[in-house]
Amino acid sequence: MGTGHDHGGHSHDHAAGASSRMLAIALALTTIFLVAEIVGSFLFNSLALLSDAAHMFTDAAALAIALAAIRIGQRPPDDVRTFGYRRFEILAAAFNALLLFAVAGYVLWEGLGRIVSPAPVESIGMLGVAAIGLVVNLIAMRLLSAGKDKSLNVKGAYLEVWADMLGSLGVIAGAGIIMATGWNWIDPIVAIGIGLWVLPRTWMLLKDTTRILLEGVPRRLVLGDIRTVIGGVPGVAGVHDLHVWSLSSDDSSLSVHVELAEGADGEAARLAIAALLESSFGIAHATIQTEIEPCEDGPGLHP
Secondary structure: OEEEEEOOOOHHHHHHHHHHHHHHHHHHHHHHHHHHHHHHHHHOOOHHHHHHHHHHHHHHHHHHHHHHHHHHHOOOOOOOOOOOOOOHHHHHHHHHHHHHHHHHHHHHHHHHHHHHOOOOOOHHHHHHHHHHHHHHHHHHHHHHOOOOOOOHHHHHHHHHHHHHHHHHHHHHHHHHHHHHHOOOOHHHHHHHHHHHHHHHHHHHHHHHHHHHHOOOOOOOOOHHHHHHHHHOOOOEEEEEEEEEEOOOOOOOEEEEEEEEOOOOOHHHHHHHHHHHHHHHHOOOEEEEEEEOOOOOOOOOOOO
16 A cells, blocks of 8 residues: 655745735725725715725725735644645635625615615715725736736635725716716615625635635536546556545645555556646645555545
8 A cells, every 4th residue: 555645836935925015015005095085985975985995995904814814824834734824815715705795784784774864975075086996996906917816815805806996986977976966865876786796706705715614625626527537547446535625725635545456556556646637637736545455434435
């Protein structure tokens, strides 16, 4: 019986460094404008502007948490945390999703109240602040776009900035309508629209983070396909105790017990399996245990 262990490269470290720099710049821009938008929402009595400020706050929080998560995640494993700190990124993304749910709930509740009893809104000031916010959001989106497909944490921050960008567009449109018609109830309608738009995307982010925290199979992979490929390697008679999971959003790990056919070369089979896992599924971190007879009491998945 033998075991094998294959590791991926260190490209994650370079990607994390680039994402860290972009996040830091986006965080600085967002924080500066957040202060101005909060002040403006009270000066001009605009719930839509306050809703946009609330999303801008979650943007800033998401960016700060994402930045901290990436830097903490780059710490090496130690004797206590043998997998390192990369799972912190997923905890941060889950927290961001819950924060967005809370903000959306508040805006929906407050918006319904203002529809019943509309409050006067200073649309000119509302328009000016939202226009500046739009520019800030566009810059932040451009900075984060490169890393959004490599990290759930950065993706969460990108989604929040994107939602806030559309929110700024909504506030600008609402301010224009109020200026033209005097309909102050447009303000809470825009605020509610922003909240409803962001909820489905927040739910998807929460589902992705929950899947990783529960050690689920990464969404891009199908366990049956992996079992079939391993079972087709020459010298393999059976596959069991197959587990596939992720530590963070940009990696996949696998462990499996492989029963060898009589007379098969265990090391040759292991190397062939490892090569196929990386080329076919992008799994570079695999622990493959070969055995002459299958385990009698293994708790894993059996064909």
